[in-house]
Amino acid sequence: MTDLKPKTAPGAATGPDVKHMKWWGWGVEGVAFHHEDKPNFAPFVKKMVGVDLWADAVTGAPSFDDLDIPASHLTEPVASALATIVGEGNVVSGDLERVVHTYGKSIRDLFRIRGGVFPRVPDVVVYPATESEVAKIVAAAVEHDLVLIPFGGGSNIAGSLEPMAQEQRTVVSLDMGRLDRVLDIDEDAGLARIQAGAQGPDIEEQLNAKGWTLGHFPDSFTHSTLGGWVATRSSGMQSDKFGDIADITRGLRVVRPEGVVVLRPLPSTSTGPSLREMILGSEGRLGIITEVTAQVHRIPEKREILAYFFPTWEAGLRAMQAIAESDATPSVTRVSNSFETEMSLATSKESKGISALLNQGVQKFMQLKGWDLSKICLSFIGYEGSSEHVDRNEKLVSKIVKKHGGFGVGKGPGVLYDQKKFDTPYLRDFFMDHGGAADVSETAAPWSKLLPLYNEVYAAAGRAFEKIGVQGLLMAHLSHSYHSGACLYFTFAFEHGDDALGQYDVVKKAIQDAFIQEGGTLSHHHGVGLEHAPWLADDVSAAGAGLVQTLFDATDSQRIFNPGKVTGH
Incomplete structure (x- = not known):
């Protein structure tokens, strides 16, 4: 076994060669957002939230040595049992590895990490390499009364990864990173068998080499896994063409104490209730997903993303609805409101990107059309x-x-959007360094309810900002379109005081309440976890929430699998 007790210094070798994000923030070491080459960004932030980016950073990367990490509860019998299954080098209980596997990457997670708040930390991280090893670990969990929390890329922002604070049993973080291969492609059916621990770039690299693509590109693509996507019902940026992960997932293998649940990749079936639908979004509470058979597509001959401007948000929404109802079949339909459009323009480098368009006559053309430039929306x-x-x-x-x-306005902005689409989370960490708090909440609702929902979210957030005494910013875009409705994705930001999470809770609750009040869902693609569990009964009815809890209780009476997530119990 590797390092049962001593604190492990950041950067030290810990266990197998599995990719993890930096322990204190998003992404990889050495990559960060910078505003010095974006002359309009600091003025935008100062105007919208009052934060002076030219002032010295308030915080930054904390020192790992300053953290007080709770000791591991791992016992020698459990450690030996796990090492017998996966090998000593794949059982790790050093402090760094345990911290990496404690939280996801939500704003709540990062504030707690930076503040050294660790109510409960996994006692050990285990790296299986095969489904057989996973099955043996599940059997060991039954025998030794362990808690198993499956871990993919660690990108979750809904509280789906952290151990419950009151948990007294040994908590095992089951890192699936060694199960990272595309196993087989059925070229006639367009189906690929893929191990659940494969991260987005690895999947695409292996599929692309044979002329295929999964077509699933969530914001977290570079650091999230196929199993994680399935467990949280993820959506990708190109879902208009390829579908959400629920559409892409055709077959599953899930390890449980009584054996492996095998769902064959059939094109359709009347067998019900649908086990596939039960597992989708189950966040590890029904077992450990080891393999997914996914619908894949030939790499397209041509791929383009074009940029458009609309005079108002309302015009952009109506256009997206009309596109969804038409014969057109785009892969991406996205429109930002005026505030998000302004930020997009502000994050462009001088004389480059979208802002360059406005310096090349587009702004004059808009004015000739009678547009109010403060209301324009980029799509x-x-x-x-x-x-x-x-x-x-x-x-x-x-x-x-x-x-x-x-x-x-052509391809240029679309090319830049395509290049930078996975970089946004770095901006959130940068804002935290300067005393800011920023987070997202997204929902989906019918077309008939989108605009009233949008307006109520703005009203509710405004009241929340006033309540906590801050100048807040709320931005929005429509991302995924469906025949009956669409996803609205909101980003909110403010300069926080001493009680950052208390202020955050006021704003987050106001937005989530508005979603439910106006007919939206609690989340479109980030899952439920602990963060959204308070709204589950409002979303699916009290009877529905009770049915979900009954399912978990009946299928996991020993509470081995990620207890507490989704229902809060």
């Missing part, structure tokens, strides 16, 4: 397929955009 729409298909769809969408008062 990105993507197209994939044969050249003929892409060209046809671009023409169909162009007509719809024009009908709703918008116009296109």
Whole structure:
């Protein structure tokens, strides 16, 4: 076994060669957001939330040596049993490894990490390499009364990873990072068998080498896993074409004490209730997902993302709805409100990016059309397929955009968006360094309810900002479109005081309450975890929440699998 007790210094070798994000923030060491080459960004932040980015950073990377990490409860009999299964080098209980596996990457998680708040830390991290090893670990958990928390890339922001504070049993973080291969591709069916611990870039690299793509690109793509996507019902940026992970997932293998649940990748079936639907979004409470058979697609001949501007948010929403109802089949339909559009312009480098367009006559064209430049909304729409298909769809969408008062500005901004689409979380960490708090909440609702929901969220957030005495910023975009409705994704930010999480809770609750009040869901693609569990009964009814709890109680009476998540119990 590796390092049962001593504190492990950051950067030291800990266990097998599995990729993890830095322990105190998002992403990899040495990569961070910088504003010095973006002349409009600091003025935007100062205007919107009152934070002076040119002042010295308030905080930064904390010192790991300053943290007080609770001691591991791992006993020698349990350690030996686990080492017998996976090998001594794949059982790790050093402090660094345990901290990495304690939380996800939500704003609540990062404030607690930076503040050294660790009510409960996993006692040991175990790295299985095969489904057989996972099954033996589950059997050991039954025998020794252990808690198993599956861990993918650690990107979760809904509190799905942390041990329950009151847990007295030995907590095992089951890191799936060694199960990272594409096992097989059925080229006739377009189905790929993929191990659950494979991260997004690894999946695409292996599939692309054979001419295929999964087409699933969530914001967390570079640091999240297929098993994690399934466990939280993830959505990707190109879901308009490829579907959400619930659509992509065709078959599953899930390890439970009584054996492996095997769901074959059938195109359709009337067998019910649907075990597949039960496992999707179950956040590890029904067992350990080891393998997913996913729908894959040939790499398209042509792929483009074009940028458009709309005169108002309302015009952009109506256009997205019209596109969803039309014969057009884009891969991405996204429109930002005026505040998010302004931030997008502010994050461009001088004379480059989207802001350069406004310096090249576009702004004058808007003014000639009578647009209020404070209300303009930027949109990105993507197209994939044969050249003929892409060209046809671009023409169909162009007509719809024009009908709703918008116009296109070409490929340039879309190329930049494509290059930077996974970098946004770094900006959140940067804002934290300067005394700010920023987070996201997203929902989905029918088209008929989107605008009233949007307006109520703004009203509720405004009241919350006033209550905690801050100048807050709320931004929004529509991302994933469906025939009956769409996802609205909100980002909120403010300069926090001494009680950062207390202030955060006021704003977060106001936004979540508004979602439910106006007919939206508690989350579109970030899962439930502990963060959203208070709204579960409002979302699916009290009887529905009770049914979910009954399912968990009946299938895991020993409470081995990630207890507390989804229902809070």
